[in-house]
Amino acid sequence: MQTAATSSILINGYRIAYEQYGEGSPIWLLHGTPSYSYEWRKVIPALVQKGYKVYVHDLLGYGASERPLEADTSVAAQYTLFSQLLNELGMDRLHVAAHDLGGIVGLQLAQEQPERVQSLTLLNMPSYDSWPSPTWKKIIEEQLEQVEQMPRADFDTMLKKQLPMAVYNKELMTGDTLDEYLAPHVGPLGKASFFSHQVAHYNAKYTESYGTDLPKLKVPVQILWGEEDEWQPLAYAKRLVQDIPHAYLHVIPKAGHFVMEDEPEQCSDYIDRFCNEHS
Numbered sequence: 001m002q003t004a005a006t007s008s009i010l011i012n013g014y015r016i017a018y019e020q021y022g023e024g025s026p027i028w029l030l031h032g033t034p035s036y037s038y039e040w041r042k043v044i045p046a047l048v049q050k051g052y053k054v055y056v057h058d059l060l061g062y063g064a065s066e067r068p069l070e071a072d073t074s075v076a077a078q079y080t081l082f083s084q085l086l087n088e089l090g091m092d093r094l095h096v097a098a099h100d101l102g103g104i105v106g107l108q109l110a111q112e113q114p115e116r117v118q119s120l121t122l123l124n125m126p127s128y129d130s131w132p133s134p135t136w137k138k139i140i141e142e143q144l145e146q147v148e149q150m151p152r153a154d155f156d157t158m159l160k161k162q163l164p165m166a167v168y169n170k171e172l173m174t175g176d177t178l179d180e181y182l183a184p185h186v187g188p189l190g191k192a193s194f195f196s197h198q199v200a201h202y203n204a205k206y207t208e209s210y211g212t213d214l215p216k217l218k219v220p221v222q223i224l225w226g227e228e229d230e231w232q233p234l235a236y237a238k239r240l241v242q243d244i245p246h247a248y249l250h251v252i253p254k255a256g257h258f259v260m261e262d263e264p265e266q267c268s269d270y271i272d273r274f275c276n277e278h279s
Helices: 044-049 073-090 102-111 134-142 142-149 150-167 176-183 185-203 210-216 234-243 264-277
Strands: 007-011 014-021 027-030 052-057 094-098 118-125 221-226 247-254
Touching: 014 044, 014 185, 014 210, 027 150, 027 264, 044 052, 044 264, 052 102, 073 102, 094 102, 102 210, 118 264, 134 142, 142 185, 142 210, 150 176, 150 264, 176 185, 210 234, 221 234, 221 264, 234 247, 247 264
Parallel strands: 027 052, 027 094, 094 118, 118 221, 221 247
Antiparallel strands: 007 014, 014 052
16 A cells, blocks of 8 residues: 555554645645545645645545544544644644545534644545435435445456546546546455445535535635546536635546546645745
């Protein structure tokens, strides 16, 4: 597993994989689901070269972090652990770039501790009633128990069909790259963890209040969105930019949900520019 989070730290009794790269202004990159810090591997070197100290971690239940099946890995719990992680590292002020589920965690940090967030970049995140996506909504409502009990080979086939939907250029989600995205789900724990730590929390209750909560945000926000996202349609980005005061929306053509896979250079450039404006 080629996680970008290669060190470990104990937070609230759980082993969390994290790492820092480079020197300069601190920026934390939050990953989404079904993923882990590996998704940022093309963006990290560019941001280091632009003069940032880049931090990543694998959320509890994801990647190289601990995955105890009884652990609470809800959005609320991930936010609490992230806040405790920042406390442990003594980070009082930082930029945050957050993708998918990580976007919800990043937004909560901006809402609860705005003094801590220098700028916030949100990438293709769930919002309003967009979570779970139509594909997962159908599975969760109609056949979740059946899917949880499916043979290992069928589970692997399902993920191999799902993950290419996350990119515009389907060739990017093949071979070694696809294997690395699948790596956390290999073996009995991987399959059980996927459903307990990820799918179980695909729930719009975390995002349904955005229409009233977002206008109260007091931190600088930009939104990056892959135009061809098959899981989180562009229409939701347009709603977000209307509800968040003074937010900017940058639509990235020929990019899907994993926008940093399709267009890592544009992602790092937009993040750098925005952070510079609010440094």
